[in-house]
């Protein structure tokens with residue numbers, strides 16, 4: 001009997017009823033804009049900012065229109081200039097180099113290891129080229145953050161963290177996004193909280209936050225934000241910080257607040273699914289499981305494995321056999337970017353020298369989403385299917 005998986009890899013859970021109710025309330029009020037407030041009501045967006053800042057333990061949080069907007073705002077708030085180089089991961093998604101390019105800066109790509117984290121030796125080698133590292137915790141894999149911070153300190157690099165896949169994750173108990181000067185998160189549908197589009201920027205720095213708030217489009221109503229730096233800091237920056245609108249509205253904030261309250265539980269549910277798939281894949285001939293370090297508290301909202309040194313035909317064969325059995329895998333090694341997959345060489349606006357060691361790893365990365373609508377039994381079935389098809393192709397090769 002050949003099993004076929006019937007689940008849908010793009011199906012998210014519904015928004016919690018509490019969020020739907022709160023959203024209806026916002027719509028009934030007609031006051032959707034974050035600064036359209038009445039009486040002493042702080043509004044959903046400011047409350048969400050306070051709650052998110054408390055969740056990650058940051059002094060300040062700013063709710064914005066997208067994760068990519070948060071990243072670009074971080075660079076603008078730091079005063080990044082046209083032509084300035086910014087270090088970032090070769091293994092990441094398009095919004096990261098896109099944010100760097102959006103401020104006229106130039107991405108310098110740093111290689112990837114078999115753990116799917118940034119290659120810290122390559123970082124040391126390239127550190128002299130830039131003052132900023134925009135570190136992407138791509139697919140939720142945290143590098144050795146202690147060594148990374150030592151490198152940043154020794155090389156004078158300021159760290160911005162892209163936590164699109166690490167909201168709720170931690171390194172040695174430190175919430176992801178809190179090791180850098182600025183942490184950026186996304187609440188786009190495929191991340192850990194779902195408002196369709198949305199994001200956060202967090203920092204402890206008064207001036208960065210004041211600039212970020214004004215950049216986001218506060219129309220000098222910044223006193224109404226959820227977490228507000230001292231007034232004199234705004235006085236210092238408000239006349240020379242441009243408005244680049246990218247606010248979050250009350251509707252999105254209303255559906256996010258109940259999700260934040262259950263985020264830790266959701267993260268545990270992802271990890272339970274992740275471990276079932278990981279256990280099912282371990283020991284498959286030709287397939288390398290990505291081992292997770294003890295110090296990393298990850299959120300397994302997706303899983304990756306490596307088919308190292310496989311031919312293009314063999315990888316494509318695995319992908320189409322799995323697809324035929326209902327299991328949708330994405331291959332980062334594909335030469336044409338499709339869906340969300342992309343490689344540093346497909347970002348032609350940011351040419352890079354080839355990185356042969358990283359290229360070998362990127363060519364081997366296979367990726368799969370683990371939506372919470374999958375049961376643990378679904379996950380076990382998915383792993384059986386991948387194991388069988390990888391095994392079949394491996395043996396015939």
Ligand SMILES: *Cc1c(COP(=O)(O)O)cnc(C)c1O
Pocket residue numbers: 066067068069092093095096136137138139162164165186187188197198199
């Ligand atoms: C989704 C994502 C972002 C940005 O998210 P948007 O909210 O879609 O702009 C940034 N980095 C990574 C790695 C992502 O996957």
